[in-house]
Amino acid sequence: MPKLDLTAPSIDLTRTICDIPSVSDDETALADLIHEAVLALPHLEVYRDGDTIVARTNLGRSQRVAIAGHIDTVPINDNVPTRDVAIDGEPFIWGRGTVDMKAGVAVQLKLAHDLADPRVDLTWMWYDHEEVDADLNGLTRLARTRPDLFEADFAILGEPSNGTVEGGCNGNLRAIVRTHGVRAHSARAWIGENAIHKAAPVLARLADYRPRAILVDGLEYREGLNAVRIDGGIAGNVIPDLCEIEVNYRFAPSRSADEAVAHVKSVFDGFEVDVVDIAPGARPGLDAPLAQEFLAAVGGEPRPKYGWTDVARFSAMGVPAVNYGPGDPHLAHHDEERVPLAQIVDVERGLRAWLT
């Protein structure tokens, strides 16, 4: 494996790190390269925990900004290695991770190299397991072992936001809704009770559900409630006694975790509901002084972030945080994931201008 060359342009760095597969649980090769590259930078103090790497300046500035990005991706689907493509004449890098979020990480690595003398102290964080259960997230681990590393006055997550500032994020809840029946031979179905048939009203409630759009601190958050998995059945001649529907609720940052749980339980009233994962959202936090400064420096109208991101983690720790990165979030996880070169350059320029 060649070394990472942080003197290369961030566009080239994007191609390089996208071509190193790092699907969740398989981040070590990329983490090793990042670790090696930042260890070589004398202006940074480096800490590693598993496949999470933290690199900090210690210049005694009055303020500190944390800038973070996850290095894992969702599974590859014939979209690695990257390709250069043009759409309506505009150049893109196409492939898994280009949007979510290795272009953002490439910009961060480039700036971590270049900014030896920023106007605030910087804490760079590159972490593993963001695309899977919150329990496995590298920042969850780090928050337990080294909460001091999260101390900052403001945080920027490089999640894709089309190069504009996206404030806060929706919360994220997953739950299993279960229906139960009684097994029987399907030739004599009347002896049993079909658990899959009993799931009909669960799917009907999901199909009829009209998600809300909620204004929080001036930004409108769209919610969503979806089945993401359904599973039932034993054999082709057996009436099934269990059906499981996994639902995913994305909830506005004005709702607490408890309120989100209560809402899901009320939607599926009368059914067994088992919450398996919950991560509260984060209010936009755009009224913080550093956030205002940052907004003024990079320009554009701030927007709400729909997907859950680790801004919620910083927010819960009292650190105002926003998303700011290259790539269209609608293309995250998409097989045609692709990032415009211009956004990579713009985000690098925006961050560099504000930090120097």
Place this chain on the structure above:
Amino acid sequence: MPKLDLTAPSIDLTRTICDIPSVSDDETALADLIHEAVLALPHLEVYRDGDTIVARTNLGRSQRVAIAGHIDTVPINDNVPTRDVAIDGEPFIWGRGTVDMKAGVAVQLKLAHDLADPRVDLTWMWYDHEEVDADLNGLTRLARTRPDLFEADFAILGEPSNGTVEGGCNGNLRAIVRTHGVRAHSARAWIGENAIHKAAPVLARLADYRPRAILVDGLEYREGLNAVRIDGGIAGNVIPDLCEIEVNYRFAPSRSADEAVAHVKSVFDGFEVDVVDIAPGARPGLDAPLAQEFLAAVGGEPRPKYGWTDVARFSAMGVPAVNYGPGDPHLAHHDEERVPLAQIVDVERGLRAWLT
């Protein structure tokens, strides 16, 4: 492995062959023992094809009766080896295969040994892979390679029927109903289309479906339409683009295969329906002269058979066929499968009396 002792009582033979696991695709050990035991009987001509064994008398009688039983079982679930149990003072053999249908096979093996001089020629058939796809069924294979072995004036399948004659059988169809959507990140569900939500009306139609009961040649057949499997979903944060519902339709023997397909397609009108397995039913066939004689000899009121059995295969080949075996068909595939000793003895006595 000890030899099978066909001089032992059929109750003991039931215990012995139930304690030799023979889940579909794993019948060889039991088939080998049966093969060896019947090869030792000079009054039988023996033919083997895979794990299917055919043993025939050739006494020049004017009529021939085929008597058949499958030697495979559905998967074991902590119910092998067998145990002797008593319920309300009545003795049972409990365990996988006792009902479906090794007690019936034990009676057949016993009579194959004892009846060297029956009043009709006999064709005994013990076969594999009955509990899985019709394509894999040992008799499907044999009907292709040696159709001559099916020639008979009447056939008796030893499928569990509580020791009474059950005529004909329902047909059996399996189909996949599919709904399609568009994948998207679940944080922005409005970009995609949820295939699981689209399955709501499929489950609603199944839940609302009222199966018919249809009189065929004096016996009432209960139909059934059931989901036996449902499957959809990619990951906890992805809107799924596919949901599959496998349905099982048990249809009265008065419906043809084409009519059964048309019925299922009309129930799921508007959805993609893919028929994956179909086996037509069989009319009761109780008006055949040998059937009438047999009914008179064993006594009792004939009943309809709900489950699909290989009587349909004989029926389709022009051989009237009935089910007659020990065990309660409601307990077939049940983890508490158990056969009353008295029914094993009664069925052996009934067959022996008629055949000698």
